[in-house]
Amino acid sequence: MEPSGPDAFYAAAARAAADRELNRKLENASTRHFEHLAVAVSEFAPYQSERDAARRIKEESIERLDELLAELKQRLEARGVKVFFAEDAAAARDYIVRVARQAGVRRVVKGKSMTTEEIGLNPALEQAGIEAVETDLGEYIVQLRREPPSHIITPAIHLSKEDIGELFAEKLGTAYTSDPPALTAVARERLREVFLSAGMGITGVNFAVAETGTLVVVENEGNGRFCTTSPDIHVAVMGIEKVIPRFEDLSHFLEILARTATGQRLTAYTSFLSGPRAADDRDGPRETHLVVLDNGRTRMLADPVLREALYCLRCGACLNACPVYRHIGGHAYKSAYPGPIGSIVSPSLFGAGAAGHLPFASTLCGACKEVCPVKIDIPRILLHLRWKMTEGGGGQVAWPQAPARVRAAAGWFARAARYPSMMRAAGRIGAFLLKPFGHDGYLRRMPGPFAAWTRVRDFPVPSGGNGASGRETK
Amino acid sequence: MREVTLFSTCLGEELFPGAVAAARIVLQRLGLEVKMRRDAFCCGQAAFNEGMRRDAAELAARFLDTHQPGTALVVPSGSCASMIRIFYPDLLADQPALLKKARALIPWVHEFSEFLVDVLGVTDVGASFPHSVTYHPSCHLLRELHVIDAPRKLLAQVRGLRLCELPRGTECCGFGGLFSVKFPDISAAMLADKCKCIEQSGAEFVVANDGGCLMQMGGGLHRAHSRVKTLHLAEILASR
Amino acid sequence: MSSFDHLISRIRQSLNSGAPREPAAPNGAHPQPIAQPDLGGDELRAQFVAALTAVGGAAIEAAGESEAIEKIAALLRSRAARSAAIGEGITTDSASAAARLSHEGINVSVLDTCGPALFKEQLARVDAGIVEVDYAIAATGTLVMAANSARPRSLSLLPPINIAILRSDRILPNLAAVLSSIGPQNIAAHPVVMVTGPSRTADIEKRIVIGVHGPKELYVALIGDLRR
DSSP: OOOOOHHHHHHHHHHHHHOHHHHHHHHHHHHHHHHHHHHHHHTOTTHHHHHHHHHHHHHHHHHTHHHHHHHHHHHHHHTTOEEEEESSHHHHHHHHHHHHHHTTOOEEEEOOOHHHHHTTHHHHHHHTTOEEEEOSHHHHHHHHTTOOOSSSSOTTTTSOHHHHHHHHHHHHOOOOOOOHHHHHHHHHHHHHHHHHHOSEEEEOOSEEETTTTEEEEEESSSHHHHHHHSSSEEEEEEEGGGEESOGGGHHHHHHHHHHHHHSOSSOSEEEEEOSSOOTTOSSSOSEEEEEEEOTTHHHHHHSTTGGGGGGOOOOOHHHHHOHHHHHHTTGGGTSSSOHHHHHHHHHHHHOHHHHTTGGGSOOOOOHHHHHOTTOOOHHHHHHHHHHHTTTSSSOOOOOOHHHHHHHHHHHHHHHHTTOHHHHHHHHHHHHHHHGGGOBTTEESOOOGGGHHHHHHSOEEOOOOSOSGGGSOBO | OOEEEEOOOHHHHHTOHHHHHHHHHHHHHTTOEEEBOSSOOOOSHHHHHTTOHHHHHHHHHHHHHHOOTTSEEEESOHHHHHIIIIIHHHHTTTOHHHHHHHHHHGGGEEEHHHIIIIISOOOOOOOBOOSEEEEOOOHHHHHTSOOOSHHHHHHHTSBTOEEEOOTTTTSOOSOTTTHHHHSHHHHHHHHHHHHHHHHHHTOSEEEESOHHHHHHHHHHHHHTTOSOEEEEHHHHHTOO | OOHHHHHHHHHHHHHHHSSOOOOOOOTTOSOOOOOOOOOOHHHHHHHHHHHHHHTTOEEEEESSHHHHHHHHHHHHHHTTOOEEEEOOOSSSOHHHHHHHHHHTTOEEEEOSSOOHHHHHHHHHTOSEEEEEOSEEETTTTEEEEEOBTTBOGGGGTSSSEEEEEEEGGGEESSHHHHHHHHHHHHHHHSOEEEEOSSOEEOTTTTOOEEOSSSOSEEEEEEESOOOO
16 A cells, blocks of 8 residues: 555545544554553563664664675575565566466465555456455455555454454355454454465565574464465565574564564464475475565665664554554555554655655654664654655655645744744734633634644633743843 | 753743743742843744754754853753754754754753752752642653653642542643644544543643643643643642 | 666665764674573473463373373363374374374374375364474473474464474573574574464454464473472
8 A cells, every 4th residue: 555645644634533433443452452562571571671682683684784685595595495676566566476477376375464565466466367365364354345454463453343243244244243253263264265275375574584594474373374384385575674684683583573562472473484395395385485675675774864764673563652543543644554663664665745744744752662672763763754855855745735834834933933032022912912812811713824723722822921931131 | 059041932932921930930949040041932843843954953053052051951841851952963963063062051951840850859849739630741751851750759749739640641642743733633633532531630730841732731621611721830839 | 787786786875875884793792692591490391381371372291201192182082173183203202192092083194195285185174283392482382393294384283273292301491592492504494483372363453362273272292200
């Protein structure tokens, strides 16, 4: 899914912000997430030091990215893995469709992968006449609704169990139930046959170890294991930033990833994949492909501030922590990566025109930075991107009229604020004019750029700078 | 007698002069000589947050001309204090002379509650405020400056004050500077939740250390005809 | 120039365009794995059982191999399982285990010579997969399984009941200890899976449901001295 500029965001965000039911679902889910996380973190004393260790390894990995990717490629190719480097989304899609076509694949099973959302893989497969079935329960649910996921870890976080019960009754013809175990059993039954008949499994990659050529896939449902063991062909898709140097480094990441993402000590399954099956193996893919995707990531790499965004483990904690996300949900962002992390990566992945407004859609409250397992300073990067989209040569945002006016007013204010006595005089005039309209200290309506303020809340009557602050004491 | 400079901030001057006056009174009662400089009106935070770094840097330059290291600079706003302490080095990274000035000033910059508790070592300022109060920790104070306990310690020593817990207290009120007017729908939804939590706290007053939060919460509560009033921490500490 | 060379040159350009590149950290300067707590065998065993139970697995404790097989047979009967598949043992004798289970009336598949397609079909119909595991992690209740042709990965994936056989001296304190025991050489040679409880999801309202695509039930037959 790709963002398409600020107009669509404004419309979707306004709709979602007014949807109190959506907010209730997201609040419930994130409250539960943070309860689980608090337990998982409190019982694991080295959590903080492991965050630092993981961060340092990510710093090293990105610093040595060229060398590590070369090493990874060499190790994987030595075991018969086909490694393809895709400059952009189209190159990645075309490659995967070509592999599927050449092998006569009719049905693909997919493990959860945000990278394949980023490149729009499912529509491309469908266009080629290949059925692509999402097998993660949340992804399966949103695919049945023909919707994109609204969260990078919990794709159906915007739906209640009742919503899902109705969906299954309608699309799968099962008797209505809102019981999560019963709904889960339906998906298990339906997908089992699909797993066994699919010709290709496509998954993401959580970590790729350069030293050993190991692809690590972390998941809970067993669908990732199915996708990587049952079909004859496995295609793994990853961004260039997923490579890490050493096998032993994995312990630092695995110790914090599940704790932060889901509040588990470890996820139910951590698969360490080495490539195609050996001659006498009974299972595992006959062919393994790894698609390594750039798609704007080298642009992030070139920017010393933005580079930090490449450390992301895609744990999803910043989404749950973000009050903006919890009020508008993932769909409003119209990006494969919603929420705080999405707002810092989307402009590079999809362009400033499409996503340059997203870094502005934040109060900079810092809740994201606090929960980030690798301590990405998201507010600082948001600020940096705002500068890039304003005067830093990072492209222009096509602001709608109302926010454009606010920005213009902010510019005037900043320039006028260089002249304090002028500002104070203007303040006194404003206060004089507005005072008669005040009701116990507040104004119900304000003109110009302040109208957006009083549309939703009252405005304190300006004082005209006549407080104790008005006198200079020297 | 020690001397301090109190920076009134632009919101403080125009919208919350009572809070600035109160901060001044509290500092004076503690035996400090309080100076205020008229040559800097705004720290540049709003422009900086909007990506207008050229304009922000102009204001920062003016601010750094006005305020010199050597005297403690007390800022009655968490976000203005973090603008100076945390973000000036980013803003001025390419201007070595200003960066040097900023780095020299930074150790002297303190948010109001932090200054009282961590610098002066005072928690009891002799205030009396016989009402129920809930405390909203503003985001920059909490997560940029990491000032967590100081306001609570101060409130705990106020005679007659009953501190009520604010549900989901650390959640942003939805102000976010220009965010509040550029994304009013999202801001309003966040504000509605904050107001609901404030009501749930059962307090008569909600207190914060940031003009932005006070504007947002005060405007939201007033629009909703709530009986809960907003106050700056300094206003409570100045009450006798 | 290949797409790989293109990418590498873009990466080099990008890395050099920012702040000057720091020289690579000297060997050994990277963060070291966290220390292994110094726990005795009994403590490790108790910690493992507690962690396994916490994630929805169950331990079957046995003093020796034959007691373990007895208990597995009893478990299969109690779960109304009629068929099982067993992988080659590491320290245990799976042929005799298979014989014992057959004797108890369980239809035990011997997965020796069939090809991948047939194997998958066979295994999909089996009630329980039994496999000896290489290691376990005490802190997390995790089972570590390195696969090979005689211990295929699907054994612990397709059947709804998964039974792991574990020697208690194979329980290591934490993840770092297990990774260092496996080592970079072995991980490159075999696919490995770490299993922490039965398959689960929290995709519906973040409510935990056990038993999604992988096994619904996970039992660990823990063989070792029982110092009761």
